Amino acid sequence: MIPSILLLPLFLSASVAAQSSATVVCVAGQCLEGFSNITIGTKLSASGLQTSLLLLPGQYTSTTNPQLLHNALTSSSASLSPSPGFNSSSASLPLNVALEPGVAIYSESLYSGQAGFSGLPTSPVGNSSSGTPLSAGSLALSSNVWAAISPGSSKDRIILWDSVPDVSQLPSNAAGSLSLLDIESASCSPPCSGSGVCSASGTCTCPSGFTGSSCESCASGFFGPTCQACPAGCSQCDDGISGSGRCLSFAVVNPPSSCNCLNGQCGSNGQCTCNSGWTTADNGTACAKCASGFFLDSNGDCSICELGCTSCADGNGDCLSCASGFTLDANDRTKCIAQQSVTSTGTTCPDGSFSNGTACTPCSTECQTCTGASSNQCIICGSGRYMLNGTCVPADGNGVCEGSSLIANNDKHECDSCPSKCTSCQIPSFSVASTVNQLQCAGCLPGFVLSKGQCVQSCPSGTFLSPTDNLTCTACDSSCSTCAGSSTFCLTCANNQLASSGKCVASCPSNTFSSSGQCVLCHPDCATCSGSAFNQCSSCSSSRPVLTNGRCLPTCSKSQYFDATSSSCQSCDSSCSSCSGSGPSSCLACSSSSQVLRGGTCASANCNGTSSVIPGLGVCLSELVIVPQASGTSSATPLPSITGIDQPTVVTNSSRPLQWWEILLMALGCAFIFVVFLMCWRRQMRKRRAKATAQFAVAKSLDRKETWRARILQFFGRKPGRGPVALQEDSEDIKLMKMRNAEEARRDRDFEKLLGAYDYSRPSSRAPSEPEAQRHLRPDSWVQDDRSSHRLSSNSLFSEMTGVPTRGPQPRQPVKPQNLQSRFSDTTKGDSLSMYSGRSRELTPPLPTEAAVYARQKEESSLNGAGAGSYWVTPTNTGSSGNKNPFRR
DSSP states (O other), X not given: OOOHHHHHHHHHSOXXXXXXXXXXXXXXXXXXXXXXXBOOSEEEEOTTOSSOEEEOSEEEOTTOSSHHHHHHHTOTTXXXXXXXXXXXXXSOSSEEEOBOSEEEEEEETTTEEEEEEEEOOSSOOOOOSSOEEEOOSEEEEOTTEEEEEEETTOOOOEEEOSOBSOGGGSOGGGOSSEEEXXXXXXXXXXXXXXXXXXXXXXXXXXXXXXXXTTSOEEOTTEETTTTEEOOTTEEEEXXXXXXXXXXXXXXXXXXXXXXXXXXXXXOTTSOEEEOTTEEOOTTSOBTOEEOTTEEEOTTSOEEEOOTTEEEEOTTTOOEEEEOTTEEEOSSOTTOEEEOOOBOTTSOBOOTTEEEOSSSEEEOOTTEEEESSSSGGGEEEEOTTEEEETTEEEEBOTTOBBTTSSOEEETTTTEEEOOOTTEEEEEOTTOOTTOOGGGOEEEEEOTTOEEETTEXXXXXXXXXXXXXXXXXXXXXXXXXXXXXXXXXXXXXXXXXXOEEETTEEESSOOTTEEEETTEEEEOOTTEEEESSSSTTOEEEEOTTSOEEETTEEESOOOTTEEEETTTTEEEEOOTTEEEESSSSTTOEEEESSTTEEEXXXXXXXXXXXXXXXXXXXXXXXXXXXXXXXXXTTOOOOOOOTTSTTSSSOOOOOOOOOOOOHHHHHHHHHHHHHHHHHHHHHHHHHHHHHHHHHHHHHHHHTTOOOOOOHHHHHHHHTTOOOOOOHHHHHHHHHHHHHHHHHHHHHHHHHHHHHHHHTTOOXXXXXXXXXXXXXXXXXXXXXXXXXXXXXXXXXXXXXXXXXXXSSOOOSOOOOOOOOOSOOOOTTSGGGOOGGGGGGTTSOOOOOOOOOOHHHHHHHHHHXXXXXXXXXXXXXXXXXTOOSTXXXXXXXX
């Protein structure tokens, strides 16, 4: 059932009186002037308007027709007065007039009369078959929201997806007084479970205790269909959405670990009080090792050593040291034997007496053996008494030593400690014949429970923790294998029966399923199921009737209806956008924009004039406004009392010519921007040139940095001293000159080798031509002629081999011209040396040889008038000693 607070706004919110008044009603693109009492939408007011405008749902922009609406929307003084449920945003464009997520209810048809609005619920709404009575003439639903209604006394469940302008026009199966069952948003995908609430943003909002993307399960520590919290003081309960909430283990208050304690109890001050026989261990943990005089036995408990043994070994209890007057027993290493008392005469005193020097004197009645007459001088206490800190004390009927929490040990005649996890212990019906094996714990450390006289961490199977003391494990009833809370609330049953809500039954009820001997409740969304999950439903309840992929959903899709006969979703008629049943007469809204709902059937709208069906409202604009008839006519045109209703929107340009000072400011601003841009551009270009110059200087090794001294010398017109760059230039010239000389020397040596293989001792039968002869006698060839003189007179290879001079002419090989270019000449230097081309690099030639001098003289004589070829040397008459030709000597 819907909470009363859900419908309270329908009656207490701001309402509008249902009185017809002259007004202008507008949709995007059209306005009508007339009489209307509709209360849907928002009222738009602005200064200068003849009347306010009522805007129906839709989107409005600055170009929306007509002109009257445009002027109101673009007015600087425009203000809105929304009706209940509509957004109250400012009149900024574009303006979207829409109903907030929820349902608006109007007391009269055609969205008129008193208006109220209810938004989406923030918690799940109960889905009862009766619902909440709803008195309404029309309904307006926001987009992507549906409402479940129940018509009259019928149990049918009808889903509304669209606004209803007139409730009386609904189909026959939806006629009558309406009851509101549920309101939900359809934005969530997948849909929320019945425990969740779908918000308008498309997310499921979970109530307290629920969890999951669809709010389908209980959080840890919560149980049941409503996810209640587990009982107080319960650390673990039968939780989950199918759980019973029975406490399985209680919360431990102040456990020993909270004060770094092991076998003791934590006090309110945070200090640990150890059980008897325990002390602080070497690692600092309190009550973690056995105290002096105790040893750790096989059960993990600290037991007291035998009488007379001051310390003993863990595990077996062998005595490590004996008290004064005791000696280690050779037959039993766990015991120390008291020395027998002997008189001065050598008489050994029997048990129950001691030597007073000369005779044996009886011990105290509390002692079985002693060393003196006092009761605190006993070695072994008498019957019914036990040694405690050197004194014999009695034990009560439960075997507890007087003045302590220790238990009487008849075997050791001492007061022994309780088990490690027991805060107190006892031996029921204690007597001198009782043994420590009959010991039972009476109290346990926090975190332990008492089961059959022992402290254990949890109750064994077949028992449950008694809620009366939260300490004792109590046996379950014979019909239960396991139980919780009480002996008769069975969690599992004997004799192959099934536990259902604490009872043992032969078969599970319809809304449960069998699992591990229990009847587990189905998810609250399901009527029957195969598992506890919300997507394991086998059938659904009437509040969520649609079974889809194992889930029970509240509705079919918008264009479908739920058929109870087949328990499935069926498609609506093509004329319906939503429906309550099959056929064209079961429409709840129409799919065509030119049709309206008439008695569950979609009929032609036949809107008067130029009006049309308003999208989302399912009614003509002309039906919402009564337009007075003009006199003498039958048309329903509005009276021309307000201008701009029928005029199309004309967007006027509100711009004005600029003033001179505005133009000047704009020009100055542009000039300033240009200057700033130019300065930035020049600065950028300077940086680029400086960067390029620096790269060039690095590539040419010219990156010499001038010092302040060099700058001063330049200021006074003097050149600075030669720096590293000049030295580098000189060193480069010297290197080039050396390399050129070495190249020319190598070339000369190669040429000499070439000419050394020929013999010119005999004249050639063919005289060389004049140019060739002149080439050999030119001044610039004196170097080669001189260097080749010794080869021109040498013997040929034939003469050297045979010893006979050759008679025929010898062939001559072409000789390379002397003026060959060196690889290091000025014509082949790189660009990097072009700056030094102006410097003189001439080398001082060596002194001419005799052959060169002779050749020059012959050349001069030929130039002075001698005939061509007269300078050639002939072999005749050249053997005299006075001949100056070096070739004939």
